[in-house]
Every structure is written in structure tokens, then in C-alpha cells.
Amino acid sequence: MICPVCKKPMLVLELQQIEIDYCQDCGGIWLDEGELELLLGAAEEKDDLMASFSTDLKNPEKKRRCPACSKKMNKVLVGKNNRVLLDKCRKNHGFWFDSGELNEVLGLGSGEKYNKILNLLNEMFAYKLKSNIN
DSSP: OOTTTSSOOOOOEEEOOOOOOOOTTTTOOOEETHHHHHHHHOTTTTHHHHHTTOOOOOOOSSOOOOOTOOOBBBEEEEETOOOOEEETTTTTEEEEEEEEEEHHHHHOOHHHHHHHHHHHHHHTOOOOOOOOOO
């Protein structure tokens, strides 16, 4: 898969049996449709978090192209206070997370499961991720 930001090939890594496409140059991450939900697992916060996704039609940021279908992606706000801005394929192929955004989205949840995932991401990507979990 080609990075929608750098236009360079991405690495495929596995986290808890979920394939993550990772760009070594910009630190971006592509998750195919349904993989974010798998990362979030059965946590009760998952439903609230997924329900908080809303398309931001007025965002002036340049639209990126989906690495799966090459169509321009929508800008999506995540969280009760619209804390994170993501790119989502209009054809539901998946989500693009700029460097650190997956961490932020996972941090909107709570509990031990999220801490474990954040620790695994930290190990996989060899840089310090900030946790929003208290």
C-alpha cells in the first residue's frame, strides 16, 4: 500500500492479529474498515467513541486520497469535543491516522486494555506515544 501523504510504500505490521499499514517516513497509519473496532475490542466505551465520529464538511484541510481506492477521503471529527481530525474513505475502505492520531483516538477510551494497546504501539513504532489516559 502507498502512503497517501508521502507517496511511499508502507510497512504491514501486526498488532493483536490486526494488520496495520505504517509509513516509516511520516508515521501515519492506515486501518482497514473494521480494524479500529477490533483494536477497541469489547470495551463499553467503543460504542460511544464510534458514535462520536462526524463528517466535517467545512474543514479547509486538503483532502487526501484513499490508499485503497484513490478517491478523496472525508475529514471526520472524533470525540465528544471533536478532539481528533481523521481521514475516512468515502467508500468505507478505512481510516488514515496521521502520526499520533491513533494514539489520541485510543486515548479517548479508558481502561487497562487501552494502556496495553498504547504500550504495544509504542514498542512497534519505536517512539514515545503520549497517553491521554489518567
